[in-house]
Amino acid sequence: MAGNGGRRVRLDDVAAEVGVSPASVSLVLRGAPGPSAETRARVLDAAQRLGYRPDRAASLLARRRSRLIGLLIDVRSPFHADVAEHLQDAAEARGYDLVLSTITRSRGEDRAVETLLDSRCEALVLIGPDAPVARLSELAATVPLVLLCRRLDPPPGADRPRPDVVRTADEAGTALAVDHLHGLGHTAIAYVDGGPGTVAQDRREGYLRAMAARGLPPRVLPGHGTPSGTETIGIRAAEALLAEDDLPTAVVAFNDRTAVGLLDALARNGIDVPGRVSVVGYDDDPLARMAHVGLTTVGQDTAGLAGRAVEAVVARLDGDRAEAGPEQVLEPYLTVRRTTAPPRSS
Amino acid sequence: MAGNGGRRVRLDDVAAEVGVSPASVSLVLRGAPGPSAETRARVLDAAQRLGYRPDRAASLLARRRSRLIGLLIDVRSPFHADVAEHLQDAAEARGYDLVLSTITRSRGEDRAVETLLDSRCEALVLIGPDAPVARLSELAATVPLVLLCRRLDPPPGADRPRPDVVRTADEAGTALAVDHLHGLGHTAIAYVDGGPGTVAQDRREGYLRAMAARGLPPRVLPGHGTPSGTETIGIRAAEALLAEDDLPTAVVAFNDRTAVGLLDALARNGIDVPGRVSVVGYDDDPLARMAHVGLTTVGQDTAGLAGRAVEAVVARLDGDRAEAGPEQVLEPYLTVRRTTAPPRSS
């Protein structure tokens, strides 16, 4: 539209065009009450005609409140991307905006968080951060903080500031997987672990408890030595299983990526899935949904997680809650695809 | 550090603490020349002690130039993430900062670009945008624009504003793949196409020309009907190949994801790779690098692309170039992994 050669259109330009004060224009453009219907129409028209676009920096600076929520994600994770999208929507619905900052090889969590703080965020949402509890508690003292998909363990002293926590019941997730397999008739169900980290802990714990509850012998394949939750772990696990020549009829993996590694190694060795071995993953990664993978997996309610996170933020910011609310724990769900079936009728 | 209960520390607070003017503090903090060594030290110390963090919005607003480059990416693409990281570094080295905006399901290219414009970006870099040439040309009239990995075809009229273009020679990429396979002794080399789009066009063209140059009969498997460049295309292609019972000894895929689909479908049907069929992908996706995939693939010089893009931006912004420079075309390179081998000797 504006094929003008010069400067960018400012609020004042619009005001001048219409013949009202900048104040009125500002009110109209933000839908604030006050201006009459006629003024509204004229301002809106002029703004449109001139191709006016408000300057975010200026607006941000002038506003008393920024209504900005900072989100820390790892841009490489599809799960994070998914949550981010839902957060975006949920925040918008509550009149907030999202600023996101991603961690990269050359940019750790701390730096990314600093960026967010510098951007006038009123609250922070961190998805599965690695930072130690002490650091998180310290941060929570500075700014309302929500931890997504990460327990706070061990909890900081009762007098220490404490972030809100929204997460999935990961214990229940692996239990769900065991349930499903047991329901199909499996009894020899192994588990591929995902390394340290609270999430991996919970999932393993859930598996162990579910097995115990059914009187089944657990079998955990260690997941250390490689980056947590990667394909490599799955490959190693498959190799270990094959070497021992003692295949279970089903395997639950910590993670979809790990499950995919497992799947691939099994295929290479001519082990039919789900004919000979059933496999269940965790995360409902796009990877799992890929047509040729069709991995049965445990999914998390990303929309729900996002919604709760925003609610927690709003409760602190708009409500009067100064303290963290109770931990919010959502239930995972099982998506059955093509990698699970009853054990071979021997 | 700052366990203070109150407001955030401002520039003035630091100034007051040290006993100098805010102006001096500003100068010191930005490393501008002027302040004496002693003042520097005292200011730095105070800033540190008070835990001062400059407010980006305010700083941005006050600065004459924003020195901000807007980057449009699709957060789901690992390739984009990779480029973004290099761009970050390259920009920083030139004294620029990156603002990134991602396209999502509910947020098209246009909206994402608007966000960038609202953020005071002085220039925009778009990675493989879908927008039509006319729209891009229009945008280029508003702000210096760099197109990454996307030809401008057909070129807008000579009098129309024109973005800079930095891309990989995709024709050369598939030619490289054909070279490699032919060098190994393959002559029956098929190609799995990737749908419409300039990139897919170039790659197909490169394949066809390379085959023709060697007097080999081309064989293109169509890639339409499904989202461009996905696993599904590869699976369909494999099925088509198997149905015809006329397997080539090698296949070049438009894309790594497509190649992976192909690989998987072949494995399911007991076709050994690379024993019976060699496969080459394109993109050097993390997917391809996964240990159990080991896909031979054509890679792009992401660091180079990023560097050129930033150079183009700087040339327009700091240099005096008002017009777009010549199109920059970088050479792709081949990474040989485990999916290619000489054809079965027979």
Place this chain on the structure above:
DNA sequence: CCGAGGTTTTAAAGCGCTTCAAACGCGAGT
């Protein structure tokens, strides 16, 4: 002891927008 010439420091004017108290009309009430 003065002023030139250089180095440091600072006052003050914004950047483009929001906000809030105050001003302004205008018909109703007295």
Place this chain on the structure above:
DNA sequence: ACTCGCGTTTGAAGCGCTTTAAAACCTCGG
């Protein structure tokens, strides 16, 4: 006619930082 209240508009004071022109200070040679 005069005040009151109400819906609408606006002047002006910032938001926290940068920047520039000018002031203040210093060192020296004359």
